[in-house]
Amino acid sequence: MSLFRRNRASGPGLRPELGDAELGRVRRQLKSxxxxxxxxxxxxxxxxxxxxxxxxxxxxxxxxxxxxxxxxxxxxxxxxxxxxxxxxxxxxxxxxxxxxxxxxxxxxxxxxxxxxxxxxxxxxxxxxxxxxxxxxxxxxxxxxxxxxxxxxxxxxxxxxxxxxxxxxxxxxxxxxxxxxxxxxxxxxxxxxxxSAPPTAPTAGVELTALVDEHARTTAGGGVEALLVRRQWTHNRAVNALDTALHGWSRLGGLQHAAAAADLNLLAFALIQSGRVGESGGTFRLIDNAVTAWPWSLIGDPLQEFTYWQSRATA
Structure with missing residues (x-):
């Protein structure tokens, strides 16, 4: 993860700066x-x-x-x-x-x-x-x-x-x-x-495509929407989640500036695939830097993140 200062004590929050303290300071100035x-x-x-x-x-x-x-x-x-x-x-x-x-x-x-x-x-x-x-x-x-x-x-x-x-x-x-x-x-x-190194800044591309497909199926309604979790049992999805779990969910796994955004993506995908018990380490690495997407796909981002974080890390 990033070497920039984090905000562990302040609890989950929508922080687009993702641990970049100087960026966060200037962003707050722009909003004042x-x-x-x-x-x-x-x-x-x-x-x-x-x-x-x-x-x-x-x-x-x-x-x-x-x-x-x-x-x-x-x-x-x-x-x-x-x-x-x-x-x-x-x-x-x-x-x-x-x-x-x-x-x-x-x-x-x-x-x-x-x-x-x-x-x-x-x-x-x-x-x-x-x-x-x-x-x-x-x-x-x-x-x-x-x-x-x-x-x-x-x-x-x-x-x-x-x-x-x-x-x-x-x-x-x-x-x-x-x-x-x-x-x-x-x-x-x-x-x-x-072609890309497994922990390059492009690491989240495949999971992004899978979450987009999940959202597309859910929005379509009908029986497919009710059975959307089945998408996460296909070999492509299982392999993508396993690769991310082994490569990302450890200290130093991802180093790019938006690493916390990709970890939010991984936590969300694990929840949607029913692998809540395996997501605890990912939630800990996220370190309370919540991204609006993809949590907004299922409700209020902060409420959804907090609920699943508490379940995964209990």
């Missing part, structure tokens, strides 16, 4: 009531926090994602870009904020402007995969042609082969709900599983 001059201070804090990650693309992407989600209701991103028109981070941040808004609305008001920000940022920082990661998300919201998406995918892979966010964007793009099919998703999962 506005004061005169506060916006300029917040811009400086965000700029510094992102600059400090250097070429740690995994940590950098995690911080961008959390901060963009937090800043989406405000004008912070636009103000930063106006102050620093040739700053790659400012351009990426505004594009990511627009992407967050677009995901929520189901469409982007000006996808071309957001994409242009990404291309400009890529020119300013050619070694950075982040502009291409955001562009991949924009193309996904636009339901762009697969050839255009794959070209951007290759740009990411050339710079950060196991980029977590990019892999999750591709997985969802290839889903039956978007521009692909179940078989396209499974082929993608098989490719990742056969």
């Amino acid at each position: 009531p506005g004061l005169p001059g506060q916006n300029a201070i917040q811009v400086d804090q965000v700029e510094r926090l992102l600059r400090e990650t250097g070429p740690d693309w995994d940590r950098r992407g995690h911080r961008f994602a959390v901060l963009a989600e937090t800043a989406a209701p405000s004008s912070l991103a636009r103000n930063w870009r106006l102050r620093r028109a040739q700053n790659a981070d400012a351009l990426i941040f505004e594009a990511w904020v627009e992407l967050v808004r677009g995901r929520f609305a189901g469409r982007m008001d000006d996808a071309r402007a957001a994409a242009d920000n990404c291309y400009t940022a890529a020119d300013l920082a050619p070694e950075d995969p982040t502009p291409w990661v955001v562009l991949l998300g924009i193309l996904r919201v636009m339901r762009a042609d697969s050839r255009e998406l794959i070209a951007v995918w290759h740009e990411v892979a050339e710079r950060d082969q196991w980029n977590r966010e990019a892999h999750l964007q591709m997985l969802r793009y290839l889903s039956p709900e978007e521009c692909g099919s179940r078989s396209a998703q499974l082929n993608f999962v098989d490719t990742v599983r056969s």
